[in-house]
Amino acid sequence: MPKTFRKLPLAIALAAAFGFSAAAHAQGQPQQGDPSYGAQPPAGMEQQGAQIDPQTLDRFVDAFVAVQEIRQDFSERLQGVEDEAEAQAMQQEAQEEMISAVEDKGLNVEEYNQVAMALQSDPAMMQRVQQMAEERM
Template identity: 45%
Template structure:
């Protein structure tokens, strides 16, 4: 039961991070400064999972656009969040590390440039 709650919390946090993208605006100011000392493997895994995350985001955005029932929309959002968590974990990256990298990208232009270079 505890693991299920943690997975759901991780899924919701990941969905929030992904919804913010690389530009969190005001949200970034509320997040404590995180270390940006990520190794090459962590950044590589972060970059690798982006295509999977984008596919999930596109698919579920399209599906959500057709939903009028708020409860059904919530179920779809939770499903998308869990799929994103699974995608991150399947690449061998912890969700917390993924989130730390995503938040760090908002505050560290050098890290952002490094990740963008790796994505190209």
């Protein structure tokens, strides 16, 4: 993996993880604010700002690392694309791969987004996730 990617500030990358909400919405996943959004968090997660169990956090970090690798790959591939339709198709493909990567790590997009949102209100957990992600990149 290129050293520049390893040195990418993870706080910025984690912030980019929140862009996943738009992809999930496009995929038909209910989001907070939607009438179909469930009031109960998935098993292992409490309300935002509360504790997230270690297994869920571990799956989140694995998914986050996979998503960042996909984002980096597609970012590089999009550099030379000038055709708008081709660029859109590649972005859609990237979103689908990111969703698959999250699901392959044992989370759904809603769970992934809930953990990412919880990190915003818990600096200690954010730092822990950054350290875990750095070790896995």
